[in-house]
Amino acid sequence: MQIDFFRHFVLAAVLTSVLSGCATPPPRDPENLCAIFEENRSWYKAAKATQEKWGVPVHVPMAMMYQESSFRHNARPPMQYWLGFIPVGRASSAYGYAQAKTLTWDDYVRENNRTWASRSNFADAHDFMGWFIYKSHQVNGVSKWDAYAQYLNYHEGWGGYRRGTYNQKPWLINVSRKVDSRARRYAAQYNQCKEDLDRSWLWRLFFG
Incomplete structure (x- = not known):
């Protein structure tokens, strides 16, 4: 029994290591949404799935994700030291x-x-963000298109947003404005390439 458990544990550890090693690297041009999706077609498929499932515009969660992780699959807060x-x-x-x-x-x-x-899976993480944006709309009445207020909800939580805790954090307000500005740029870029991306995505869906 113990030997079988140990074997399963080792197998899981090796599999996790292999999958981490094969993780998609950050996009080469993270400032351009069209370039991101052209480089990672599966990401666009995931973004479209989130849009259809949660009614969330493609550019908002992508702008928030850029701010949170720079599109790194294993991003986490820095270690603190005493x-x-x-x-x-x-x-x-x-x-x-x-x-x-x-x-x-x-x-x-x-x-x-x-x-x-x-x-650490892009599609899962993107769906999570779609869910959170959807819930922020349901709980606090924040538009799914309002990247500024959505990011404040994401950072402070729904209760914190209602209490206005962000008003005591000028740095967070500045970051949220930065997210909103990037979302607007992403939206403009996406409008220029959406038709081509959709054509390519549908072609791959049926013929790829």
Whole structure:
């Protein structure tokens, strides 16, 4: 029994290592949404799936994800140190493309019955962000197209947003404005390439 458990444990560890090694690297041109999707066609498929499922515009979660992880699958907060050299842990449990915190991720998994979802998988992380944006709209009445307010919800939580905790954080307001500005640029870029991306996506769906 113990030997079988050990074998399964080792197998899982090796599989995780292999999958991590094969993870998609960050896009070469993260400032251009068209270039991102042309480089990673599966990402566009995931973004379209999120749009259809949650009614979320393509550019908003992508702008938020850029801010959270720079599209790195294993992003996490930096390690904190005591006395400058003794590691004491990280600032939060945020992890992955969406920098989803463990408790919020667990809520998402439970509500959507997605036991096997992974924060280091782009499609799963993007769906999580679509769910969160959808919930922010439901809970706080924030437009799914309002990247500025959506990011404040994402960072402060729904309760924190209602209490206006961000008003005490000028740096966060500046970051949210930055996310909103990038979302607007992404939207303009996407309008220029959407037709080509959709044609390519549908071609691959039926003939690829």
